[in-house]
Amino acid sequence: MIVAVVAAASPPISPPYLNSNPGSFGDRKQLLFKLQKCKSIQHAAPIHAHIIKNGNPNDPFILFELIRICSRCCSIEYASKIFRQTPDPNVFLYTAFIEVLVSSGAYFDGIRTYFQMIKYFILPDNYIIPLVLKACGSALDLKSGxxxxxxxxxxxxxxxxxxxxxxxxxxxKCGEFNDAKKVFDEMPQRDVVASTVMISCYLDHGLVSKAMDEFRLVSTKDNVCWTAVIDGLVRNGEMNYALELFREMQMAGVKPNEVTVVCVLSACAQLGALELGKWVHSYVEKYNIQVNHIVGSALVNMYSRCGDIDEAASLFEDLKARDVTTYNSMIVGYALNGKSMEAIKIFQRMKHEGVKPTSITFSGVLNACSHGGLVDIGFDIFGSMETEYGIERRIEHYGCMVDLLGRVGRLQEAYDFIQKGNIAPDNIIWGSLLSACRIHKNFELGERVAKILLEYGAADSGTYILLSNVYASRGKFKEAAQVRAKLREEGVQKEPGCSSIEVNNEIHEFLLGDIRHPKREAIYSKLKELNHMLESEDYAPATDVISQDIEEHEKRWALSIHSERLAICYGLISTKPCTTIRVVKNLRVCNDCHSVIKLISKITRRKVVVRDRNRFHHFENGVCSCGDYW
DNA sequence: GTAGGGTTAG
Incomplete structure (x- = not known):
């Protein structure tokens, strides 16, 4: 299909050189020159036909150029045909052919072809070996390497x-750092490229401090080296460190390229750092960094993960280059921000424009259905995955369906759906049903699900808390306490809640009851002021979730110092009135905070956007976009 | 006479 389109789109070939005399040396040289300029095999085919008819089809130089063209347009088939028909391929032809294989991801075929060459006693040189080593690295074939x-x-x-x-x-790549370091150390002179590879090796395996030590030793750091480090830090969860280095890179006068920008945008997206993300966007425009489909996707992703879904959408519309990832970013963005119908519309548009969806597309769109309670549409799409699109349904897709049924209160159906046995359920699936049981107050099923989770032995801290809450909600305080005791006993670590807010391009982090912030006094006095104002609102603190045996007012205080509230208070005292407050939390927002933030948005007339572990909550005038189900 | 390096999004 694609071949036909390309052929149709290609300009008609009317080469005057085909009429020239192929016998003379000049014509052959001319042919070689023409082949070097060919971008696709469609352009080269008539020339090849001419050579077969009039020239020497076994000319190694001609064959070499032909295979190189296949490399440019990823045409394994054509290259294989040429290669197979060559009586005695030399090392150049092997190199060109292996290049085609490796660039298409056929690493093992590349490695096999190389060893075949050795078998025929053709001496490898310093061009073919790096190529095959690359294949060995990508295939993690240490033995051949x-x-x-x-x-x-x-x-x-x-x-x-x-x-x-x-x-x-x-x-x-194979995790043999000592061997990598040995080769590196044996180099008479270290250059920036070798150092970049060494640094990337460390970062790929989480050895951040070793990587940074090496990085500091590089005397002339170019933009690729800086980018490799920034990217590696982002992949290791060190977002702030990555952003610090990005600033340092600019201070050093090294100009970021589009790859740098993509990595920095990823850091902004994960941190929810909208202001910084916007600044990177303006940087892209100011310095004419090409907005290819990767940069475009990264920008859409950044805006939607920072809660500015309107900006993400308008940017998406303006993009010149869009591919499946761009569409996926937009769909996932809409889903995260609770815009279910918009996500589905993008999915339909994708279909209409002939962009083939991937597994991620379906995670996004089914998630959107779940957030919007769109059961029928969700099941239609789920049903079409394998039949219409040939995409295998994975556990995360089943999870979305359980979420979807759970959200609308069809709990028994959700349970039956899991039990049908089409897929082995994991603790995430059972956990989501348990959560639905708690919200819809179906404690009987909730307890059954909780027990399954415990039998599993795979229950994480969240599951224990959820189970304890199910018991507490049923008035079974003894059982609730037992579950919490078991949680402590088994040493299951509860990830501490942490919320962050970006003010003046800086990220401020808060933990539960955090008193480390320099403005702590003002933050806590704002908190007290708000607590006072809440008393006059229709608000009953959900103190039942506090399991410690303390006084009621102490329980209230324990709830009010949740990290997201501290972050919001800091936002209130440090930004102008009417500014939207954007907070990112690592865990799910608790029920009580959710009710309180709704009221805060009403009392202070501020929009408050909270990104929790799963999705966004856009609070405005006492209402949340999630419709109180999350 | 043929060729080659490190860093990118959900």
Missing amino acids: EQIHCQVMKLGLSSDRFLRVKLMELYG
Whole structure:
């Protein structure tokens, strides 16, 4: 299909050179030159036909150029055909052919082809070896890689810089840092490329401080080196550190490229740092950084994960380059922000425009159905996944369906859906049903589900808390206490709640009852003022979730110092009236905070946007976009 | 006469 489209779109080929005399040297040179310029095999086919008819079809130089064209347009088939028909391929042809295989991800075929060449006694050189080492690294084929390393020594090629970089990459990818470091240390002069590979090796395996030590030793850091470190820090969850380095990079006068921008946007998205994200966006425009589909997707993702879904949507519309990931970013963004119908519309548009959805598309769109309580649409889409799109339904998709049924209170159906046995349920699926049971106050089923979760032995801290809350809600305080005791006994760590807010391009983090902030006095006096105002509102604190044996007013206080409330108070005292307050929390918002934030939005006339572990809550004038189900 | 390095989004 694609081939046909490309062929149709290609300009008609009317090459005057085809009429020239193929016998003379000049014509052959001209043909080679033309082949070097070809971007696709469609352009080259008539030239190839001409050569077969009039010239020497086994000319190794011509064949070499033909296979290189296949590399440019990822045409394994055409390359294989040429390669198979070549009587005695030389090392150049092997290199070009393996390049086609490796660039298409056929690593093992590339490695096999290389060893076949060795079998035919063709001597490898310092071009083909790095290529095959790259394949070994990508395929995590350490054994073949080591074998090739031995050949490198025997052939006396180990001083080649390119080759060393690929050896390091191989060892790094396979987790053999010592070997990677050994190759690195044996280099007479360290250059920035080798250092970047070494740093990436460490970062790929979470060795942040080793990577940073190495990074600080690099004397001339270029933008790729900076970017590799920033990206690695983001992948290791060190967002603030990554942003700090991004600032440092600019101070050092190194200009970020589009890859840098994508990594920094990812950090902003994860932190919910909208102001900084906007600044990066303006930077992209100011310095003419190309907004390709990757940068476009990263921008859409950043805006939607920072809760500015309108900006994400308008940017999405303006993008010149869109691919499946861009669509996925938009769908997931809408789902996160509770805009279910919009997510479905994008999904339909995707279908209409012939963009093939992926597994992530369906996670997004089914999630949207779940947040919107759109049961019928959700089941239609779920049903179409395999039949219409040929995409395997995975556990996360089943999870969305359980969520969907649970949300609308069809708990027994959700239970039966799990029990049908189409997929082995995990603790996330049971946990979501348990949560639904709690919200719809179906304690009988809730207890049954909770017991399944405990039998599993895979219950995390959240499950224990949920189970304890189910018991507490049924008045079974003894059981609730037992579950909490078991939680402590088994040493299941409860991840501490942490909320952050961005003010003046800085991220401020708060833990439960945090008193570390320099403005703590003003924050707590705002908190007390709000608590006082809440008393005159119709608000009853959900103190029943507090399991400690303390006085009622102490329980109220324990609830009011939840991290998100501290972050909101800081937002209230440090931003202008009417500014939207945006908070990111690592856990789910508790019931009580949810009720309180609704009231805060009403009392203070501020929009409050909270991103919790699962989704966004847009609070405005006493109402939340989630419709009180999350 | 043929060729080559490190960093990108959900």
